[in-house]
Ligand SMILES: Nc1ncnc2c1ncn2[C@@H]1O[C@H](COP(=O)(O)OP(=O)(O)O)[C@@H](O)[C@H]1O
């Protein structure tokens with residue numbers, strides 16, 4: 238996660254208490270967001286959680302019922318989208334289908350009455366940037382998905398916007414090209430240093446591409462933070478179960494060294510919370526490990542994904558492919574480092590009580 | 600094998616059936632019209648179609664058609680644009696009302712205007728004061744023609760615009776393009792063929808309109824007679840040559856429009872293929 242760690246810099250884009258209804262349906266509920274200049278932000282949430290609506294608000298394509306939208310220190314609620322210095326890449330790309338690639342990219346510049354030579358130069362420059370030289374005479378229907386996406390990107394960038402908004406930029410692209418485009422887009426945006434917000438429902442995409450993630454759920458912002466913060470320190474049950482590979486466990490107090498923290502609580506366990514040792518391999522947690530049985534081993538290429546049965550519950554774990562081989566049905570030592578306990582809307586990270594003692598023993 | 604033979608039999612029966620049907624109900628009458636029109640020789644035919652009343656009727660038909668096409672193009676474009684590109688109250692009502700004229704019998708449509716602008720209407724004193732003649736005059740005929748062809752253009756445009764969505768317009772407006780520029784550069788290229796097709800349908804219907812126009816015209820020869828009305832008049836007067844000669848003008852116009860229509864459909868389809 239590359240960082241422009243200018244924490245002190247004041248927000249470039251801000252939403253303050255923004256609400257939005259569509260008829261009786263409240264699509265956004267008291268949204269507060271603050272984004273620093275030059276950052277690459279992901280709005281991550283399941284479908285229908287309000288991500289697109291947030292983006293459209295910032296672009297001026299929707300007006301909030303209440304609340305303020307601030308760009309570069311100015312409240313822009315009453316400023317039309319075209320004067321907000323925003324570039325928008327639509328989910329469907331929305332390329333002008335009866336215009337060539339050249340005319341698509343030049344459109345915004347012609348509207349702004351740039352002179353022909355400057356337009357020509359700018360379009361050439363952008364075509365070069367998106368590796369689409371020679372395609373300027375094609376129509377959008379004659380391009381591949383990846384090329385369309387890049388042309389849409391170039392068209393949005395052409396008038397030098399201060400803020401780039403991208404709605405599910407990779408959703409319509411097949412898996413292999415998507416990975417390349419992700420890396421490409423991240424490189425482009427970092428290189429240009431333009432403040433960008435992109436929407437996605439894919440957590441891997443958000444984690445890999447963004448400096449910071451805004452997690453949305455049912456019209457609210459659940460949490461904002463770096464991918465690492467969301468991972469290590471989820472603030473709400475939704476974030477705890479949405480980010481990472483989360484498995485729910487009801488009777489978590491049956492694990493040794495974990496206490497039940499009240500009625501109606503449940504726990505979330507992630508594979509990285511669990512260490513697995515072959516019998517006799519365990520040196521570190523000799524006394525505090527419990528015995529479990531391997532139910533399943535799935536080869537994931539770079540790692541092995543295990544399913545273990547422990548006190549009648551199935552829990553996940555991972556192991557490096559370099560570790561000694563573990564077979565299905567084998568009895569192993571299992572050590573659970575921590576659990577995320579969900580108590581209503583509260584989140585408590587509970588550490589294995591033996592950890593302190595163990596470290597003393599060693 | 601058996602199955603195929605049976606299918607082939609059905610296929611050929613249907614084809615021959617359709618062709619016979621078309622010949623009987625379309626080609627034969629057309630041939631008959633032409634034959635009757637020329638029954639008394641080329642000279643009589645020429646006389647019939649250059650008769651001053653015939654020419655005036657043809658001219659009135661063209662005039663009413665041009666008005667109808669013009670007004671309905673403007674109206675159709677605005678209605679289709681606002682119905683598909685904006686969300687507002689009363690949208691359902693507008694789209695239902697647009698279709699009304701095709702569901703109402705043309706005679707009723709004519710009567711509606713007679714009631715609205717005729718002597719018994721509360722508007723009449725006002726119209727009379729300013730010497731505005733609508734009923735039994737050219738404006739009435741134009742109004743009636745506009746009414747019956749009302750939905751033809753908007754109904755062609757609405758599905759095309761709906762399918763297109765609003766993304767491209769939004770993209771253009773975010774780049775600062777004005778409404779007129781957006782319409783010209785983004786929307787119009789998209790609906791061009793549908794619009795032309797709607798215009799053709801509207802023209803065809805406007806030229807042939809009889810019912811509503813008949814109620815409003817008052818049948819003043821050389822003044823408020825359109826071609827269809829004029830043909831009816833000749834026919835009632837047993838002037839078959841004249842009636843069929845005048846008909847042949849309408850037939851000719853219709854054939855031109857038919858060819859245009861086929862051509863437009865071809866163009867429209869080709870654009871579709873290019874897009875997908
Ligand atoms: N123009 C609209 N009219 C009515 N409902 C809308 C409109 N736009 C969005 N919504 C609703 O608002 C909610 C959030 O939508 P959206 O922001 O598009 O979600 P996301 O992009 O996260 O999938 C959805 O339930 C959607 O149905």
Ligand SMILES: [Mg+2]
Pocket residue numbers: 285288289290405436
């Ligand atoms: Mg969306």
